[in-house]
Amino acid sequence: MPKPPLNPYLAVMAAVVAVSFSALFVRLATAPPLIIATYRLLFTFLALAPFTLMKRGILATLDRRQVAFSALSGLFLALHFVTWFTSLGYTSVASSTVLVTLQPVFVVLGSLLFFKERISRLAVMGGLLALTGSIIIGAADFQVGMRALIGDLLALLAAVMISGYLLIGRRLRRGIPLEGYTFVTYGTSSLALVAATLITRTPFGGYPPRDWLLFLALALVCTVMGHTVFNWALKYVQASVVSVSILGEPLGAILWAAVFLGEPPTLRQMAGGAFIFGGLYLFTRVAARPPQPA
Structure with missing residues (x-):
């Protein structure tokens, strides 16, 4: 394994902090969710595309x-951002970010259904514990x-949408350079969101300067310094390290929401979150273990 240019564990921690600002930036923006998602992916693509194009021949290696499949992954990513950003307009940051963190459960279920990967009983228990937490949060919000x-x-x-993105990416990244994968994935997401914006006749402009700064921050901070760093770190650390570290994202998001939006979590949200974090910790730790030989 090549020696990383940076400490991958510190990079993962920095990426967790970066992505934790996503929900705050979305809530502070006044633009529609579709526009926020569009500019987030478009600015991300424009920021990373030159690095891919400078490496001549890297795209030619892709069949x-x-x-x-990279394009399909991009479509899942676009749908993820639209549905998640829309959810933040209906429920609290605490509920939304904690429920989105359930993606490891759907990833392993997808692996079981599509790739016939085995899952242990402890992982199932962790998944059920996490789902119990989501029911607690949902029941509280129903009231x-x-x-x-x-x-x-x-x-x-x-x-579910981000799980489709991760399932495809996990398979493809074994044989595709990071630059080639992100170029096609982010590019497809951007095109899909721009097309959706045109079809729905959502205005591309007319938003206050603060919104444009938030679009740029979502792209550079939350995506480039967040999600892209996670993909980079997977080359040097175990997937379980990244999966468990991502559990810190909703904690940071809840903290920023309490400080900047005046949205402290309720007791039932904290209880449901505790179930989810505990279940996901068990789930990701067990599910990431290599299969034992027969």
């Missing part, structure tokens, strides 16, 4: 199948009103 429950369901749908 048609790899390009097609608040149907609007909050719709936000919870959108957050769960966003978790």
